[in-house]
Amino acid sequence: xxxxxxxxxxxxxxxxxxxxxxxxxxxxxxxxxxxxxxxxxxxxxxxxxxxxxxxxxxxxxxxxxxxxxxxxxxxxxxxxxxxxxxxxxxxxxxxxxxxxxxxxxxxxxxxxxxxxxxxxxxxxxxxxxxxxxxxxxxxxxxxxxxxxxxxxxxxxxxxxxxxxxxxxxxxxxxxxxxxxxxxxxxxxxxxxxxxxxxxxxxxxxxxxxxxxxxxxxxxxxxxxxxxxxxxxxxxxxxxxxxxxxxxxxxxxxxxxxxxxxxxxxxxxxxxxxxxxxxxxxxxxxxxxxxxx
Amino acid sequence: xxxxxxxxxxxxxxxxxxxxxxxxxxxxxxxxxxxxxxxxxxxxxxxxxxxxxxxxxxxxxxxxxxxxxxxxxxxxxxxxxxxxxxxxxxxxxxxxxxxxxxxxxxxxxxxxxxxxxxxxxxxxxxxxxxxxxxxxxxxxxxxxxxxxxxxxxxxxxxxxxxxxxxxxxxxxxxxxxxxxxxxxxxxxxxxxxxxxxxxxxxxxxxxxxxxxxxxxxxxxxxxxxxxxxxxxxxxxxxxxxxxxxxxxxxxxxxxxxxxxxxxxxxxxxxxxxxxxxxxxxxxxxxxxxxxxxxxx
Numbered sequence: 001x002x003x004x005x006x007x008x009x010x011x012x013x014x015x016x017x018x019x020x021x022x023x024x025x026x027x028x029x030x031x032x033x034x035x036x037x038x039x040x041x042x043x044x045x046x047x048x049x050x051x052x053x054x055x056x057x058x059x060x061x062x063x064x065x066x067x068x069x070x071x072x073x074x075x076x077x078x079x080x081x082x083x084x085x086x087x088x089x090x091x092x093x094x095x096x097x098x099x100x101x102x103x104x105x106x107x108x109x110x111x112x113x114x115x116x117x118x119x120x121x122x123x124x125x126x127x128x129x130x131x132x133x134x135x136x137x138x139x140x141x142x143x144x145x146x147x148x149x150x151x152x153x154x155x156x157x158x159x160x161x162x163x164x165x166x167x168x169x170x171x172x173x174x175x176x177x178x179x180x181x182x183x184x185x186x187x188x189x190x191x192x193x194x195x196x197x198x199x200x201x202x203x204x205x206x207x208x209x210x211x212x213x214x215x216x217x218x219x220x221x222x223x224x225x226x227x228x229x230x231x232x233x234x235x236x237x238x239x240x241x242x243x244x245x246x247x248x249x250x251x252x253x254x255x256x257x258x259x260x261x262x263x264x265x266x267x268x269x270x271x272x273x274x275x276x277x278x279x280x281x282x283x284x285x286x287x288x289x290x291x292x
Numbered sequence: 293x294x295x296x297x298x299x300x301x302x303x304x305x306x307x308x309x310x311x312x313x314x315x316x317x318x319x320x321x322x323x324x325x326x327x328x329x330x331x332x333x334x335x336x337x338x339x340x341x342x343x344x345x346x347x348x349x350x351x352x353x354x355x356x357x358x359x360x361x362x363x364x365x366x367x368x369x370x371x372x373x374x375x376x377x378x379x380x381x382x383x384x385x386x387x388x389x390x391x392x393x394x395x396x397x398x399x400x401x402x403x404x405x406x407x408x409x410x411x412x413x414x415x416x417x418x419x420x421x422x423x424x425x426x427x428x429x430x431x432x433x434x435x436x437x438x439x440x441x442x443x444x445x446x447x448x449x450x451x452x453x454x455x456x457x458x459x460x461x462x463x464x465x466x467x468x469x470x471x472x473x474x475x476x477x478x479x480x481x482x483x484x485x486x487x488x489x490x491x492x493x494x495x496x497x498x499x500x501x502x503x504x505x506x507x508x509x510x511x512x513x514x515x516x517x518x519x520x521x522x523x524x525x526x527x528x529x530x531x532x533x534x535x536x537x538x539x540x541x542x543x544x545x546x547x548x549x550x551x552x553x554x555x556x557x558x559x560x561x562x563x564x565x566x567x568x569x570x571x572x573x574x575x576x577x578x579x580x581x582x583x584x585x586x587x588x
Contacts, residue, residue, distance in 0.1 A: 045334075045342045052333050079341075086337060242526035243537070246519040 024053040028063060035070065044070035057091050061100055068103055077111035094130045101128070102137050109144055117144045135164045139289040146279045146286075149191070154282075155183035161289065175289075182282055189274035197267040201260045208263035212270045221259040228252025324360045327352060331367050335374065343371050362392035369398055378405040396423050397587045403436050404583055407443060408576055415440050431461050432582060435468055439579050442475055443572060450475060464582035474575050481567045486560040493556035497549060500556025505563045513552045520545035 031046035044067045051063035064087050071080035084104040089097055105120035121141045128134040138161035145154035162175045181187075192212050201208025206222030209215075228251035235244010327346065334343040346352070347368050356364060369384035385402035388395050399422055406415035419440060422433045434456055441450035454472065459465040484504055493500030498514030524545050527538035 041342070041345065045345060048334060048337075048339060048342060049330055052330055082338065240526060240530070242522040243541075246522055250519055 024050045024055075024059055024063075027053060028059070028066075031063070031066065035066070038073075040070040040073045051086075057088060058093075058096060061087050061092060061096060065100055065103055068107060072107065072110070077107055080107035081111045081113060081116070089127070094128050094133055098124060098128045098130075098133045098137070102140070105137065105140060105144070109140065109147075112147075114144055114147045118148070132164065135161055139286050142286050143279075143283060146282060149275065151183055151188050151278075155179060158183075158286070158289070165289075178285065182285065187278070189271075189278045191271045191274060192267040194264055194267040194271075197263045198260055201263040205256060205259050208260070209266055212263060212267040214266050214270075217262070217266065221255065221262070224255045225252050225259065228255060324352060324356045328360060328363050328367065335367065335371055338374070340371050340375050343367070347371065358389070359392065362388050362394060366392065366394035366398050369401070373401060373405065378409050381405055382409075390423070396425070396429070399423060400429075400432060400436070400583060400587065404579055407436065407440055407579060410443075412440060412444050427458075428461050428463065428586065431458065431464055431468070432586065435464050435471075435582060436579070438468075438471055439575060442471060442478070442575060445478060447475065447479070463585040467578040467582055470578050471575070474571055474578075477571050478568065481564060481571070484560045484564070486557045489556040489560045490553050493553045497552045500553065501559055504556060504559040506559055509555075509559070513555065516548045517545065517552055520548055 027046055028050040031043050031050060034040075034043035034046055037043075047063045047067035047070065051060045051067070054060040054063060064083060068080045068084045071077070071083055081104065084100070084107055087100050087104070089100065092100065101120050101124040105117045105124070108114070108117035108120060118141075121137055121144065124137055125134050138157045142154040142157045142161075145151070145157060158179045159176055162172050162179065165172065167175065197208040197212050199208075200211050201221075204222075205225045206218035206220075209218035209221055228248055231248030231251060232244050233248070235241065235248055238244070331343050331346050334340075334346070347364060353361060353364060365384045365387040369381045369388070372378070372381035372384065382402055382405050385398040385405070388398040392398075399418070403415055403418045403422060406412075406418055415436075419433065419437045422429075422436070424430050424433055434453060438450050438453040438457075441447075441453060450471075454468070457468045459468060482505075489500035489503050491500075492503050493513075496514075497517035498510040498512075501513055502510040520541055524538060524541035527535055527541055531538060
């Protein structure tokens with residue numbers, strides 16, 4: 001019996017090299033070497049091959065994450081997001097799940113898919129039981145919230161992150177003060193109400209543009225509309241009724257309607273500028289907090 | 293003792309047999325059939341660029357046998373189809389040999405792509421060469437043929453082809469019935485006369501647009517003509533034909549008036565094309581659905 005078992009072992013041994021796990025591991029090594037050579041497209045293909053050959057979900061997830069890295073290195077954020085969406089989270093431990101969800105959220109953020117990015121962070125918070133790990137995603141979460149104009153929530157998230165960081169009490173205090181200063185009520189952008197701007201322009205021409213912060217355009221708009229009405233009045237006074245009413249009033253009406261449309265555009269432009277200026281200036285600070 | 297000896301010899305024999313086999317195994321991931329399976333996996337995961345990189349490796353075609361070459365052509369066609377590069381897809385689907393298992397799917401998709409691209413003459417040839425192995429494929433072939441006739445507005449040919457529908461197959465019965473609705477809608481698209489539209493607009497600015505079917509644009513065209521026409525008339529009455537105000541107003545009116553006639557003539561063709569395109573889009577969408585039901 002002992003020899004039969006021995007014989008079986010001898011028979012099984014040569015097949016060890018055929019194991020898909022071993023082959024996948026070799027493919028992964030090849031992909032790593034290509035990645036180091038900065039051949040990201042080929043590396044991505046080999047990582048995908050490793051994912052294809054892997055039976056173990058951890059190895060498969062690792063390979064897909066590395067493929068995501070290849071896309072990120074090529075600045076192809078949409079492809080990175082799509083590739084990472086192929087990860088299945090069944091059977092992954094906390095650190096692996098954190099890494100995968102974090103990378104997916106980062107790709108989605110870079111691809112301007114802020115809803116998906118936030119969804120990944122929320123799932124990360126829900127499914128990664130180790131809060132010391134999940135809190136590391138908070139700086140990215142703050143960046144995502146900034147883009148959704150939810151600055152108060154972003155501030156809270158950053159404060160939570162600083163509280164749980166390993167910095168000294170003094171450093172924490174300093175960072176918290178910086179966050180409080182950056183997100184103080186006065187510095188948070190006061191976005192213009194687009195509908196209100198339109199209403200203002202329809203009631204008193206030019207005021208919508210002025211409300212949106214464009215004084216010059218507001219004054220020009222009201223002047224042109226006054227000229228239109230002036231032509232109308234002049235035409236009636238000089239008894240050129242058709243010329244006065246039709247040309248003058250058409251002139252006024254064109255600028256009146258155009259002024260409302262322009263106001264909408266200007267209010268949106270102002271909001272975009274305010275948001276970008278605020279978010280860009282905060283991004284630098286938040287990026288320093290991001291874990292490596 | 294004898295058993296130990298047998299075991300030792302067996303070990304040596306196994307190692308001797310398996311060492312080259314293992315080396316070959318490391319290489320086996322590169323074999324054509326493995327590679328094609330992997331490419332198929334990439335396509336299923338929408339990694340089309342990567343699939344193309346692998347499919348375009350020169351050594352892949354060199355190493356491939358006839359069946360595998362067909363598979364390569366099929367996968368290239370399928371990748372380009374997914375990337376919506378129909379011209380390239382057609383080229384590769386055409387290269388699949390009739391003996392390949394992918395030939396049927398490739399042929400039907402190629403026909404779809406030809407119809408979609410408006411290459412009707414080529415589509416007709418492709419339809420006549422479509423492989424038909426069962427009643428389902430017969431129905432699908434008839435469906436594609438009828439659709440081709442409808443897209444070319446060959447109504448009598450459409451009617452005779454569509455009369456052969458049996459509607460027995462779930463995969464395309466609904467779309468077959470829809471074709472008759474599209475035929476009626478295409479016939480209903482009014483054949484307006486551009487000349488008449490121009491004449492209408494000459495008599496009453498904007499009325500040509502109304503005749504063509506653009507109600508909103510009719511008023512928008514009428515307004516500037518009325519405004520500048522009225523101003524010109526007023527200045528003519530008050531200051532005579534040599535007055536600068538009259539000449540300016542009449543010139544602007546003339547520009548709007550001529551533009552209104554030209555616009556009405558053009559709008560007849562535009563609205564017809566627009567309506568036809570809407571119906572064509574529905575037809576092409578329906579042409580696609582049975583293919584996906586049957587082959588995916």
